[in-house]
Amino acid sequence: AAALPVNALTAFHMIFWVAPLQPGMTVLIHMAAGGVGLIATQLCKSVPNVTVIGTSSAAKHDFLRAHGVDHCIDYRTKDYVAEVKALTNGRGVDRVFDALGGPDWEKGYNLLKIGGHLHCFGWANMVDGEKRSLVRVISQFLQLKRYSPMELMDANRAVSGTNMGHLWGEMELMAHHLDRVLELNAAGKVRAHVDSVFPLEKAGEAHAHVQARKNVGKVLLSCE
Numbered sequence: 450a451a452a453l454p455v456n457a458l459t460a461f462h463m464i465f466w467v468a469p470l471q472p473g474m475t476v477l478i479h480m481a482a483g484g485v486g487l488i489a490t491q492l493c494k495s496v497p498n499v500t501v502i503g504t505s506s507a508a509k510h511d512f513l514r515a516h517g518v519d520h521c522i523d524y525r526t527k528d529y530v531a532e533v534k535a536l537t538n539g540r541g542v543d544r545v546f547d548a549l550g551g552p553d554w555e556k557g558y559n560l561l562k563i564g565g566h567l568h569c570f571g572w573a574n575m576v577d578g579e580k581r582s583l584v585r586v587i588s589q590f591l592q593l594k595r596y597s598p599m600e601l602m603d604a605n606r607a608v609s610g611t612n613m614g615h616l617w618g619e620m621e622l623m624a625h626h627l628d629r630v631l632e633l634n635a636a637g638k639v640r641a642h643v644d645s646v647f648p649l650e651k652a653g654e655a656h657a658h659v660q661a662r663k664n665v666g667k668v669l670l671s672c673e
Contacts, residue, residue: 452642453641454630456487456488465629466626471496473499475501476500481505482512482665486546491516491638491639506523506662512665533560534560548570548571549571550573551593568611645664645669
């Protein structure tokens, strides 16, 4: 109950509501071993003949392959843009699911095929290290690309944003998504993976664990 709804609703909203995924498409999922990334992979693989490319650290690749990722890219040692171009023979991908943010959004946009869609649903790049850095925040904002309707029209590409925190008031929409997610869960097509459970008094350690990108799947806090 704690691990499935937010992550699955985020992934479902992007994949089946904002820009419904079609059979045979190729997608790039950043932070593929995260809570949203793992469920997004499962949802993408529920569509016939979809190819999933995922970025993560090398230590998580075996796990990702076992859970549906077709091609894993170690973002720490490889240029994922060059890797994606090589994997797709220079054609790029149909969908990019990006929670990295900042300059990576522009990289993802440039990897899109004609008719491709960039889904922005987080800005992990905003934070680096253990403390807040105003310099980091300013740098990220300065590197942020602004898209114009004319540019999108001429390029035949799309950019959308998803923030579930701003959708909780849309009760009918959320109920629809949750019903479908629970159906997929009952059919065994979607499973939340819990990386670890921290007691509430160790919330700081839980955040540090996620920020260091050590988790595979969802990190939970327990109030017991």
